[in-house]
Amino acid sequence: MELFVFVVAAAMVLIGALGVVTRSNPVHAAMSLVLTLFGIAVMFVSHNAHFLAAVQVIVYAGAIVVLFLFVIMLLGVDKAEDLSVEPITNQRPLAVIIGVGISAIVIAAIVTSRSGLGPSGKGVNETTLESPDANIRQLARVIFSDNVFAFELTSVLLLVAVIGTVVMARKTKSVGTGK
Amino acid sequence: MSAVIFAIDPLLEGDVLWTPLLIVLVKVLLVFVVGLVATMLMVWFERKVIAGMQNRVGPNKAGPWGILQTLADGIKLFFKEDLIPERSDRFMFRLAPYLALVPAFLAFAIIPLGGDFRDGKGGLVTLFGHQTRLQLADPPVGVLFALAISSIAVYGIMLAGWSSGSKYPLLGAVRASAQMVSYEAALGLSLGAVLLVSGTLSTAGIVNLQSSIGNWNIVATGFVPFVIFLIAATAELNRPPFDLVEAEQELVGGFNTEYSSIRFALFFLAEFMNTVTMSALIVTLFFGGPQPIAIGNTTLDIPFIPNAIEGTVWLLLKVLVFLYVYVWFRATLPRFRYDQLMDLGWKILIPGSLGWFMLLAAQRVGRDAGWDQMVVTLVTALVLIAGYGLLLAAQHVSRVNREKDGASF
Numbered sequence: 001m002e003l004f005v006f007v008v009a010a011a012m013v014l015i016g017a018l019g020v021v022t023r024s025n026p027v028h029a030a031m032s033l034v035l036t037l038f039g040i041a042v043m044f045v046s047h048n049a050h051f052l053a054a055v056q057v058i059v060y061a062g063a064i065v066v067l068f069l070f071v072i073m074l075l076g077v078d079k080a081e082d083l084s085v086e087p088i089t090n091q092r093p094l095a096v097i098i099g100v101g102i103s104a105i106v107i108a109a110i111v112t113s114r115s116g117l118g119p120s121g122k123g124v125n126e127t128t129l130e131s132p133d134a135n136i137r138q139l140a141r142v143i144f145s146d147n148v149f150a151f152e153l154t155s156v157l158l159l160v161a162v163i164g165t166v167v168m169a170r171k172t173k174s175v176g177t178g179k
Numbered sequence: 180m181s182a183v184i185f186a187i188d189p190l191l192e193g194d195v196l197w198t199p200l201l202i203v204l205v206k207v208l209l210v211f212v213v214g215l216v217a218t219m220l221m222v223w224f225e226r227k228v229i230a231g232m233q234n235r236v237g238p239n240k241a242g243p244w245g246i247l248q249t250l251a252d253g254i255k256l257f258f259k260e261d262l263i264p265e266r267s268d269r270f271m272f273r274l275a276p277y278l279a280l281v282p283a284f285l286a287f288a289i290i291p292l293g294g295d296f297r298d299g300k301g302g303l304v305t306l307f308g309h310q311t312r313l314q315l316a317d318p319p320v321g322v323l324f325a326l327a328i329s330s331i332a333v334y335g336i337m338l339a340g341w342s343s344g345s346k347y348p349l350l351g352a353v354r355a356s357a358q359m360v361s362y363e364a365a366l367g368l369s370l371g372a373v374l375l376v377s378g379t380l381s382t383a384g385i386v387n388l389q390s391s392i393g394n395w396n397i398v399a400t401g402f403v404p405f406v407i408f409l410i411a412a413t414a415e416l417n418r419p420p421f422d423l424v425e426a427e428q429e430l431v432g433g434f435n436t437e438y439s440s441i442r443f444a445l446f447f448l449a450e451f452m453n454t455v456t457m458s459a460l461i462v463t464l465f466f467g468g469p470q471p472i473a474i475g476n477t478t479l480d481i482p483f484i485p486n487a488i489e490g491t492v493w494l495l496l497k498v499l500v501f502l503y504v505y506v507w508f509r510a511t512l513p514r515f516r517y518d519q520l521m522d523l524g525w526k527i528l529i530p531g532s533l534g535w536f537m538l539l540a541a542q543r544v545g546r547d548a549g550w551d552q553m554v555v556t557l558v559t560a561l562v563l564i565a566g567y568g569l570l571l572a573a574q575h576v577s578r579v580n581r582e583k584d585g586a587s588f
Contacts, residue, residue, distance in 0.1 A: 027271065027341060027342075050318065050319040053320070054324060055323075057327040057330070057331065058330050058367075061331055062363070063330065063360060063363075066333050066334070066337065066356055066360055069338075069341075069356070070353070073349065073353060135319060136380065
């Protein structure tokens with residue numbers, strides 16, 4: 001059962017990821033990204049991380065990719081791109097090097113930390129008939145007690161980003177330009 | 180083990196056997212059919228009621244009181260020519276109606292459709308020797324599932340508008356997605372107040388706690404979250420007075436202008452299905468769902484009907500009230516202007532729901548710590564009023580600056 005879910009979800013993730021890279025139409029690429037995000041959400045559910053799955057769908061699929069699509073539609077770049085002309089020279093070899101490097105780092109991290117990990121889904125598997133919210137309780141306890149400073153700092157960072165965007169998007173005063 | 184993955188339902192505890200599997204299949208079929216029939220009747224109900232409000236007769240030819248009108252319309256749409264515009268993106272054009280329809284059906288799955296919630300039975304009923312709930316799924320994330328579904332419902336509308344390859348649908352789609360993304364924040368924040376009071380995400384759990392009118396979440400959360408939720412839900416559904424998405428006078432028909440035949444019917448179906456689901460969700464969250472109306476310890480019992488079925492009757496009656504309210508909105512309220520829509524969403528509903536959430540949270544903390552409730556409420560209210568005053572001042576300053584700069588276009 002778990003294997004079946006994993007295979008389907010992994011196929012969704014991989015097909016979506018390939019679609020993001022290979023589709024020349026930005027809207028199609030964005031929709032492929034949605035497929036990937038859903039695959040990841042399914043994996044979260046199969047590891048008993050229900051809350052993460054819900055947040056994944058609400059935030060990433062429901063808000064961020066919608067924002068992508070919004071920008072694509074408003075800027076009118078929704079035509080198929082001509083991929084034969086390189087916008088940045090040497091982009092492709094650089095991409096290969098960086099891609100291989102990142103996969104090497106991820107694999108190395110998995111290999112070195114594998115011994116320290118318990119069986120998958122062990123830590124959060126307390127969801128029962130009597131307390132279906134155990135998952136959320138555990139997350140909340142970790143975020144708001146052990147890691148409260150990191151959490152608060154992250155929210156400050158987001159606030160700074162929002163204010164920065166507003167400041168940058170503001171029109172400069174048109175004094176003396178004859179307007 | 181796999182039971183935990185699927186749902187918190189005693190039916191699925193232990194090994195998967197044939198009888199539970201069959202019960203689940205029957206439930207899937209039943210929820211699907213109930214959803215379809217409810218949608219069909221809702222379309223008829225809306226046309227009939229709005230006709231009454233406008234002094235017309237409304238549909239009266241197909242079946243008694245015209246009740247089969249929707250069926251006739253559906254059959255007609257099936258047999259119409261299916262057009263795909265020349266400049267459309269064919270794949271996305273075909274995909275979009277399903278992206279609108281599937282979320283509409285999925286959201287219906289978490290509504291408790293009946294069951295006996297009295298005497299601490301928690302909505303469990305016994306079917307063929309198996310205990311189960313009268314709802315298709317009660318996932319651990321509960322209401323968040325509805326939020327997630329409503330947030331992906333945007334895709335159907337957005338892609339329909341974009342893939343049509345013409346201007347009016349695109350404008351309608353851009354309006355729709357901006358509106359839905361904006362109001363989702365207010366929707367989620369007012370939902371937060373309900374979750375704070377009930378302390379659980381599961382819809383069955385939320386219903387279970389609302390045993391009498393005094394315990395209904397509309398009273399327990401202090402009315403304001405309900406009003407915000409109702410407004411935000413109307414905007415999320417793109418129903419009047421927030422139907423800028425398909426403002427006929429400005430956009431021909433909005434995002435679905437280029438759609439015809441069965442594809443149009445699918446959008447239509449999804450829209451009305453969402454209305455039914457949202458009404459049921461409001462009833463579940465704020466009005467005790469399938470619980471009978473009870474004041475204190477006296478319960479209004481319908482005689483001769485078993486309690487489990489009585490829950491369905493109560494749910495139906497409560498949902499009907501909200502369906503009527505939606506039709507009533509449509510008949511009486513003029514459409515919002517776009518800037519008014521955004522002002523209402525961002526400057527009133529979101530700060531309002533956030534403030535109310537903080538007030539409720541402060542009261543909870545105060546109760547736990549044993550502080551004086553009056554003082555806590557008063558101090559929090561003062562802080563919130565000061566905060567809102569600052570927001571108003573900031574808006575005033577920016578308006579003055581804008582007027583000094585002159586028109587920006």
